[in-house]
Amino acid sequence: MPASESTALAVTEPPSSPPAPPAAGAEATVAPRTVAPRTSAPAVAVGAADAPSGAPAGAGPSRRRPEIETLRAAGGGRRRRPVPRWLRRASGPVLLLALWQLGSSTGFISAQTLTSPATVVTTAWDMIKDGSLVDGLLVSLRRVAYGLLFGGIAGLVLAVISGLFRAGEDLVDAPMQMLRTLPFLGLIPLLIIWFGIGETSKIVLVSLGVAFPIYLNTYAAIRDVDGRLVEAAGTLGLRRLELVRHVILPGALPGMLVGLRYSLGVAWLALVIAEQVNADKGLGYLMMNAREFLQTDVITVCLIVYSLLGLATDMLVRLLEKGALSWRRGFSGQ
Amino acid sequence: MATRLLRPVTGSADGEPRLSGDLQPTGDLQLTGPERAVAVTEHESSAAVEVRGLRREFGGRAVIDGLDLTVAPGEFVALLGRSGCGKSTLLRVLAGIDLDVAGAVSVPRRRAVAFQEPRLLPWKRVWRNVALGLRGEDARGRVLAALDEVGLDHRVDAWPLTLSGGEAQRAALARALVREPDLLLLDEPCASLDALTRLRMQALIADLWERHAPAVVLVTHDVDEALALADRALVMSDGVISEDVAIHAARPRRPADPEILALRAHLLELLGVPTPAAS
Secondary structure (H helix, E strand, O other), rough: HHHHHHHHHHHHHHOOOOOHHHHHHOOOOOOOHHHHHOOHHHHHHHHOOOOOOOOOOOOOOOOOOOOOOOOOOOOOOOOOOOOOHHHHHHHHHHHHHHHHHHHHHOOOOOOOOOOHHHHHHHOOOOOHHHHHHHHHHHHHHHHHHHHHHHHHHHHHHHHHHHHHHHHHHHHEEEEEEEEHOOHHHHHHHHHHHOOOOOOOHHHHHHHHHHHHHHHHHHHHHHHOHHHHHHHHHHHOOHHHHHHHHHHHHHHHHHHHHHHHHHHHHHHHHHHHHHHHHHHOOOOOHHHHHHHOOOOOOHHHHHHHHHHHHHHHHHHHHHHHHHHHHOOOHHHHOO | OOOOOOOOOOOOOOOOOOOOOOOOOEEEEOOOOOOOOOOOEEOOOOOOEEEHHHHEEEEEEEEEEEEEEOOOOOOEEEEEEOOOOOOHHHHHHHHHHOOOOOEEEEEEEEEEEEEOOOOOOOOOOOOHHHHHOOOOOOOHHHHHHHHHHOOOOOOOOOOOOHHHHHHEEEEEEHHHHHOOOOEEEEEEOOOOOOHHHHHHHHHHHHHHHHOOEEEEEOOOOOOOHHHHHOOEEEEEEEEEEEEEOOOOOOOOOOOHHHHHHHHHHHHHHHHHOOOOOOO
16 A cells, blocks of 8 residues: 555654655555546547656646655654643643732732732631531532522423424413513512512522523424434334334434533522622522622632532533433544 | 224224225324324235225325335335335335325334434443334343344343444344334345445345345335345336336346346436446
């Protein structure tokens, strides 16, 4: 195989210029020679009747000497010990943190604006020790969990109804599409009037935020299931419920999980708003309390906890995706 | 063979198969489930497939117009025709997928389809795909036997997306076979395979047909495939079966057989591709 020989050669050889050196290039030129007669075959047949088949390269006047390129195997020549990916990924945040600490230590950032990372760490430790952080966290987690549960179920059920049935689509989809344009955070005054300032209004707000992304993505995913698969499954004698269970819902699962991830982001957002408007416990309450006393360290700790929670839930869904969608062989980046 | 009549519900349920081709408006008979929306008439018949006066319109244009077709039990019929002639539509009608038709169609209750694309559910492992909709005891045992028969016993637990084209198509064939159909409908099952895999697939189809002896309707555009496999080659044009060519050559078929060569030229000419041998 001349082709594989010449690439194998090119890998071991330093980048040689187009006019190849005699010893190594003798084999490298084999490849173009076998190619050239084929591409210029008509010209040979008409003009050079005296030159039979295996004519040497460059014999005919019409034959152009091809420009030779040396191909290198990817990463073959320079194999360094790679820096672990997580370390490379961590370098950005670490740098940012270092700058922040530097700014605080030099007094460039005043403690009233933003406390130093070191103070944040000690404050967090204090808040863990006295239990206020854990208490607030549990209250907030509970609100999000209930909101996700109720909102998720509502979005899912509505999406299945309008995804599976034409009548359901007519009945459900139009109102949902209209309501989705409503900025749900603007409903807080109404919710307080309806449900008071207790837990209910907060859970309802989170539920509202969660329901729409789940609904929209699930509905679209159901309608996006490959009709040919549904048809084929139909010829196998599946009953309607089996069709939904084995074909339509699994087919819609990737879209559903996208909806879930999106709705988790919205859930934390709704929670922050709900807890800051009116609360007597929870993370948002801790923050509002800290504001009264200009405790930027406490506020920062709460913000970090919020973002860690968002990160954790996102990772949870990713893990779920990995498990549930292991059959997929999609493009995973280069 | 238990055969049932697919026909518009408006027909009288007198238990007698009406094959006279009375054209009736079919309303909204669009359900694909073989168990629904059809007047079921069990009857004993000598034919596996009996179609009379079939008509199927798409937007006012009749793709199938007054088509008659009879397929005997265990007979292998190849359906040839230029693209767009309605052969795939006919197959979908026989499968019970497309019931928006006029005319009378009776087909076996046990029938299975293999499409041009394997149409395996990517989220179910191979054996689960084959087992889909399978009822009765020891489904897994039957599935494994079917997969063994098509030579896929080593990919039982694989994900469909990791199969090669030929493997996926064999899995689809196993999925059809495991239902022990009396009528096997094949819609260009080899069309998307490479030349070598196609030959192997055709040999497999011939082998399975001889072992299980279902009636087969094979839609194909490949004259050689039809000549290698079928008892009869039907050419479809203008919405009807315009030509019915019996292939008597002994099996296994040899492409160089003079009879096969003559039929090949004949069929190609019917399909509008005259060969030097024919002219």
